[in-house]
Amino acid sequence: MDALILQVLNGLDKGGAYALIALGLTLIFGTLGVVNFAHGALFMLGAFCSVSFAKLLTISERVRDESVTFFEAYKEVPYLEIWWGETGKSIVDWAVPLSLLLTVPVMLLVGVAMERGLIRFFYKRSHAEQILVTFGLAIVLQEIVKSFFGANPIPLAAPAALSGSADIGSLVGLHGISYPLWRMIYFVFSLGVIGAVFAFLQLTTFGMVVRAGMADRETVGLLGINIGRRFTVVFGIAAVVAGLAGSMYTPILSPNYHLGMDFLVLSFVVVVVGGMGSLGGAVVAGFLLGILQSFASMTQVKAIIPGIDQIIIYLVAVVILLALPRGLMGRRGVMEA
Amino acid sequence: MSTVTARPGPKRELLTLAIFALAILTMPIWLAPIGAGYPDILQKFAIFGIFAIGFNILFGFAGYLSFGHAAFLGAGSYAAVWAFKLFSLNAVFAIVFAIAVAGIFSLVIGYVSLRRSGIYFSILTLAFAQMSYNLAYSVLTPITNGETGLQLSGGDPRVLDRALFVTTSRLQPPDLFGIALQGWSGFYFCAVLLVIAFYVSMRIRHSAFGLTLLAIKSNQRRMGFTGFSAKPYLLTAFVISGMYAGLAGALLATTDPLAGADRMQWTASGEVVLMTILGGVGTLLGPVIGAALIKYLEQIFSSFNEALLHRTFDFLPGAADDVVTAIFAPFVGEGWQLTLGLMFMAIVIFLPGGIMEGVRRIAGASRRQRTGSSAAAREVGRRIPAE
Numbered sequence: 001m002d003a004l005i006l007q008v009l010n011g012l013d014k015g016g017a018y019a020l021i022a023l024g025l026t027l028i029f030g031t032l033g034v035v036n037f038a039h040g041a042l043f044m045l046g047a048f049c050s051v052s053f054a055k056l057l058t059i060s061e062r063v064r065d066e067s068v069t070f071f072e073a074y075k076e077v078p079y080l081e082i083w084w085g086e087t088g089k090s091i092v093d094w095a096v097p098l099s100l101l102l103t104v105p106v107m108l109l110v111g112v113a114m115e116r117g118l119i120r121f122f123y124k125r126s127h128a129e130q131i132l133v134t135f136g137l138a139i140v141l142q143e144i145v146k147s148f149f150g151a152n153p154i155p156l157a158a159p160a161a162l163s164g165s166a167d168i169g170s171l172v173g174l175h176g177i178s179y180p181l182w183r184m185i186y187f188v189f190s191l192g193v194i195g196a197v198f199a200f201l202q203l204t205t206f207g208m209v210v211r212a213g214m215a216d217r218e219t220v221g222l223l224g225i226n227i228g229r230r231f232t233v234v235f236g237i238a239a240v241v242a243g244l245a246g247s248m249y250t251p252i253l254s255p256n257y258h259l260g261m262d263f264l265v266l267s268f269v270v271v272v273v274g275g276m277g278s279l280g281g282a283v284v285a286g287f288l289l290g291i292l293q294s295f296a297s298m299t300q301v302k303a304i305i306p307g308i309d310q311i312i313i314y315l316v317a318v319v320i321l322l323a324l325p326r327g328l329m330g331r332r333g334v335m336e337a
Numbered sequence: 338m339s340t341v342t343a344r345p346g347p348k349r350e351l352l353t354l355a356i357f358a359l360a361i362l363t364m365p366i367w368l369a370p371i372g373a374g375y376p377d378i379l380q381k382f383a384i385f386g387i388f389a390i391g392f393n394i395l396f397g398f399a400g401y402l403s404f405g406h407a408a409f410l411g412a413g414s415y416a417a418v419w420a421f422k423l424f425s426l427n428a429v430f431a432i433v434f435a436i437a438v439a440g441i442f443s444l445v446i447g448y449v450s451l452r453r454s455g456i457y458f459s460i461l462t463l464a465f466a467q468m469s470y471n472l473a474y475s476v477l478t479p480i481t482n483g484e485t486g487l488q489l490s491g492g493d494p495r496v497l498d499r500a501l502f503v504t505t506s507r508l509q510p511p512d513l514f515g516i517a518l519q520g521w522s523g524f525y526f527c528a529v530l531l532v533i534a535f536y537v538s539m540r541i542r543h544s545a546f547g548l549t550l551l552a553i554k555s556n557q558r559r560m561g562f563t564g565f566s567a568k569p570y571l572l573t574a575f576v577i578s579g580m581y582a583g584l585a586g587a588l589l590a591t592t593d594p595l596a597g598a599d600r601m602q603w604t605a606s607g608e609v610v611l612m613t614i615l616g617g618v619g620t621l622l623g624p625v626i627g628a629a630l631i632k633y634l635e636q637i638f639s640s641f642n643e644a645l646l647h648r649t650f651d652f653l654p655g656a657a658d659d660v661v662t663a664i665f666a667p668f669v670g671e672g673w674q675l676t677l678g679l680m681f682m683a684i685v686i687f688l689p690g691g692i693m694e695g696v697r698r699i700a701g702a703s704r705r706q707r708t709g710s711s712a713a714a715r716e717v718g719r720r721i722p723a724e
Contacts, residue, residue, distance in 0.1 A: 131459065
């Protein structure tokens with residue numbers, strides 16, 4: 001029983017990341033009708049926003065290390081620590097959560113620039129061409145990141161207070177299930193972001209117009225609403241969501257330049273399993289596949305079906321696509337073929 | 338986009354074939370001035386040309402974008418190396434075996450994937466290719482030798498060689514009835530197969546089967562109304578293009594008897610898509626040109642480094658040399674992928690029809706100048722709306 005709960009927990013953080021990326025993909029597909037193969041790259045850019053932010057905070061000065069008395073030793077001390085002492089130290093420690101301050105505006109800018117600069121020319125082109133041009137863009141983005149940050153993964157630590165394990169089990173009356181705290185935080189964070197996106201779409205006038213545009217773009221346009229501008233904003237939001245997902249994921253998985261490609265393929269599978277164009281489906285499928293993947297990597301399961309952990313997601317996608325042509329929660333008439 | 342024309346006469350076909358064969362076989366001569374006159378790279382042109390021609394049969398003729406074709410290339414490589422190990426070092430045997438294995442493999446994957454079309458088809462093929470790639474790295478290690486890659490070894494049984502009393506030394510590369518397939522003979526072997534592959538694809542394009550594929554591409558639903566079931570035609574096209582990929586994989590293994598799982602990775606699938614697009618989707622010649630161009634540029638760009646750039650721009654005055662070098666440095670050597678990505682985007686944005694479309698436009702423009710406005714009107718009517 002404990003093992004089962006642990007596996008479910010294991011799947012939640014990864015599932016959260018899948019769900020956030022898939023949510024963005026679905027938003028873009030549902031509003032603009034564009035298949036965005038560069039969405040994984042946006043996730044990766046988010047992660048590197050955190051890396052840059054952490055680097056920025058730890059711009060250091062070489063000072064004499066007083067604790068070493070036998071010989072002259074030097075250490076790097078961040079300026080923040082020199083200026084503000086303990087406060088500065090804790091700011092450096094909280095670099096990853098604080099980096100969201102950088103991630104949000106940067107990703108919004110990137111998203112809007114991408115839509116205005118490239119994607120809008122591809123609304124009327126075929127899906128194959130959209131896939132190809134965004135695939136090219138993804139290569140370009142990841143190569144740019146590679147040339148700045150190198151090819152090796154860059155580790156980032158969660159704040160010291162949040163990097164331990166917590167006895168999650170005691171909350172639900174089971175003891176002895178301890179689990180890394182940051183992963184739980186990531187899960188809650190992803191739920192929060194998903195909630196915010198849904199609230200934005202359901203509760204605001206802007207969101208209502210967007211939903212109307214998703215249902216019937218032409219009619220909304222005829223009503224005198226500039227739907228194009230709203231959709232640009234939606235693309236920006238999708239980019240921000242992917243960036244946030246990547247930014248907060250850095251303590252769990254050290255980012256490197258091809259992080260985006262790894263997640264992209266899986267996220268597409270998630271979107272298809274959830275049902276093209278269904279936001280709820282993307283979220284449900286994201287968590288479902290994350291949990292399934294963690295179950296498949298249990299040693300007991302691997303003993304029965306060797307290698308299942310490597311292919312489970314793709315296998316599920318194949319089965320779902322063949323059995324349920326619209327995915328789990330796909331709407332009728334959206335991309336049925 | 339592609340105009341469906343009546344089948345050209347056999348004379349015309351033979352003429353095309355003769356010109357193509359002549360151009361391919363004399364590549365060592367006319368490509369020497371641009372620094373591609375050596376067998377290693379020409380061999381790559383030919384092998385990836387075959388791969389792209391095969392891919393074009395599915396994507397260009399039938400309009401189905403597969404994102405998992407590298408799986409068949411990888412399967413062909415593995416099959417060929419196994420044929421070398423188990424049966425014989427003769428390349429013919431390995432190639433036949435690899436084509437058969439890739440054919441069966443693509444029959445299975447095609448049968449399942451072709452139940453859907455459009456983007457779903459792309460994702461299904463991508464899923465299958467990723468599955469093959471992951472399995473090749475993990476569970477199938479006894480067959481694929483995991484990360485190390487499958488290699489020949491002295492202890493291989495080579496039953497056929499032994500039965501026919503062909504003596505093979507411990508670590509000898511594959512051959513063709515005793516002719517070593519290294520260097521120039523290796524290139525000519527691949528080149529002859531490329532010419533055959535081109536001829537087969539031309540015959541397919543001009544056959545009733547090829548026209549059916551084109552019709553499926555232009556409107557599958559209408560094909561259904563006329564009583565055609567598209568599925569068997571599509572599956573045939575899928576298997577044929579899978580076999581082409583298997584042939585290419587076998588040739589890769591023949592010229593360098595080592596098969597690794599990275600040949601199956603989806604970036605490799607993306608590369609063949611780019612080759613086809615760059616040359617011209619649906620054209621006969623385009624994929625070959627695209628494949629050669631990409632492999633050529635890859636060679637050129639990745640061999641450059643900063644020192645070499647400095648030497649190239651030496652003729653510029655001091656500071657300008659540094660500036661120009663700094664501008665070009667991110668795009669060469671390790672940064673070749675960046676150039677590839679930019680090229681990919683530029684082609685899709687500005688020239689969706691690829692190089693062949695560009696040639697046609699230039700030819701059309703010069704003809705228009707001569708014959709007046711009637712041709713111009715036709716050209717405008719055919720142009721794709723920009724937005």
